[in-house]
Amino acid sequence: MKLLQVPTANLEQRIKEELEENPALEEGDDKFEETFTEESQDEFSSDSDDDNYEEPEESYDNIDISEYVQDGDDEVADYKLRDDNYPDADDNKVVPHRVETSFHDMLTAQLGLLKLDDRTARIAEQIVGSIDDDGYLRRETTSIMDDLAFRQNIEASEAEIEELIRKIQQFDPPGVAARDLQECLLLQLHRKTRGGKPVQKAIDVLTNYFDEFTKKHYDKIQKGLGIDDEGLKEVIQQIIKLNPKPGGNVGEVNKAESYVVPDFFILNNNGKLELTLNSKNAPDLRISEGYRDMLKDYERGSKKDKRQKEAVLFIKQKIDAAKWFIDAIKQRQQTLMMTMQTIMDYQYEFFLTGDETTLRPMILKDIAERTGLDISTISRVANSKFVQTEFGTYRLKFFFSESLSTESGEEVSTREVKKILSDMVFGEAKKKPLSDEKLTEMLQEKGYNIARRTVAKYREQLNIPVARLRKEL
Numbered sequence: 001m002k003l004l005q006v007p008t009a010n011l012e013q014r015i016k017e018e019l020e021e022n023p024a025l026e027e028g029d030d031k032f033e034e035t036f037t038e039e040s041q042d043e044f045s046s047d048s049d050d051d052n053y054e055e056p057e058e059s060y061d062n063i064d065i066s067e068y069v070q071d072g073d074d075e076v077a078d079y080k081l082r083d084d085n086y087p088d089a090d091d092n093k094v095v096p097h098r099v100e101t102s103f104h105d106m107l108t109a110q111l112g113l114l115k116l117d118d119r120t121a122r123i124a125e126q127i128v129g130s131i132d133d134d135g136y137l138r139r140e141t142t143s144i145m146d147d148l149a150f151r152q153n154i155e156a157s158e159a160e161i162e163e164l165i166r167k168i169q170q171f172d173p174p175g176v177a178a179r180d181l182q183e184c185l186l187l188q189l190h191r192k193t194r195g196g197k198p199v200q201k202a203i204d205v206l207t208n209y210f211d212e213f214t215k216k217h218y219d220k221i222q223k224g225l226g227i228d229d230e231g232l233k234e235v236i237q238q239i240i241k242l243n244p245k246p247g248g249n250v251g252e253v254n255k256a257e258s259y260v261v262p263d264f265f266i267l268n269n270n271g272k273l274e275l276t277l278n279s280k281n282a283p284d285l286r287i288s289e290g291y292r293d294m295l296k297d298y299e300r301g302s303k304k305d306k307r308q309k310e311a312v313l314f315i316k317q318k319i320d321a322a323k324w325f326i327d328a329i330k331q332r333q334q335t336l337m338m339t340m341q342t343i344m345d346y347q348y349e350f351f352l353t354g355d356e357t358t359l360r361p362m363i364l365k366d367i368a369e370r371t372g373l374d375i376s377t378i379s380r381v382a383n384s385k386f387v388q389t390e391f392g393t394y395r396l397k398f399f400f401s402e403s404l405s406t407e408s409g410e411e412v413s414t415r416e417v418k419k420i421l422s423d424m425v426f427g428e429a430k431k432k433p434l435s436d437e438k439l440t441e442m443l444q445e446k447g448y449n450i451a452r453r454t455v456a457k458y459r460e461q462l463n464i465p466v467a468r469l470r471k472e473l
Helices: 008-021 038-044 103-111 118-129 141-151 158-168 181-194 200-208 210-214 218-225 229-240 289-300 306-346 348-353 364-371 375-384 414-426 436-445 452-461
Strands: 025-027 264-269 272-277 285-287 386-389 392-395 403-405 411-413
Touching: 008 025, 025 306, 103 118, 118 141, 118 158, 141 158, 181 200, 200 210, 200 218, 200 229, 210 218, 218 229, 264 306, 264 348, 272 306, 272 348, 285 289, 285 306, 289 306, 306 348, 306 364, 306 375, 364 375, 403 414, 411 414, 414 436, 414 452, 436 452
Parallel strands: 264 386
Antiparallel strands: 025 285, 264 272, 386 392, 403 411
């Protein structure tokens, strides 16, 4: 179960850890390297003895190693996990590596451009360290004062800290070190003013009518500032072009969020879908030939002392652990392929066309019953794995949805309803956006038996705001 949850991107590291922990496990096609040092081989030899060893000799009698040293076609040492279902990895491909400077490194570098004495520099570093990844200084000035006093034994006044904050707010990117969204946007507009751009009306809106602007009460803004529709449109365009998260697009980002390594590939080959598993899920693993040779040497030997028998038990344990890991990897592959094959067959029409309205209602139980696997196993696969198609890369849980009845009694996927709802909002007249009541009526006209509260729930799940907040001039 633990291996099943490991994403493909992290599986290689998990296998590397197992290889380091278990010397009896090897990657295929690698030449065997001596596992034991000369000293350990001397201890393994028949001439060694340990007078202080007190374990009863009977515990090492009748050690059966026949299954570990058999020769034949099914020899574990020749075990490989690859077959024609796995595309060959491009071992010669050069993988580019990104060289990055983090957001805080960028701020610290700019801090070095200010002419500050040692004490003031330490205060400024404390302020920069309190800025979050979005670029905001969400820590109160009094809290920064306490941090300086208790952690660095520096007594700084509130005015002194505020003065340094104002200096840091002149750093790039514009809007950094703001305490809230309003201040962040105003910092950016003031920067534009110094650049000679006419944005005073936008500054007035955010200064005096910020709440009305966020709630799109444009009539109050127009009445208060005495501007017409064209003037308001220009102000809105100036504001929406600002960056609400000045630190969000700078420096390092989470690699897991930046790159998705698909676990499966689905190819449409002249109308026939072909499913393959990412080759990284099919490592070439085997039992160390050197360890098996040691067992053969033990079997051929005549004198078997306690130290030799102890070493043989150690080798057997490591080989058993290696066999278990290989079997676990193989079982992981089989579970992944069985689950994805069943999902592909169930949603065959979608993988052919990419049309979300063709998705069938499908819950975890449906796939569990078809595969004979436990629902918890299907859930682990669906939540952590991705499939790459010609229409994009999807997490497997995307294909699971509840059902909704139509007027004719037919069950359709809620995913289909959400897609239609999304298309309706996309095609609406933005000067007069559709209310939840109107969206409900339109869906019912299409034959979907749906309540207004359900439409509101789906709209929220799609991150679509209410009609008033979708209104444009």
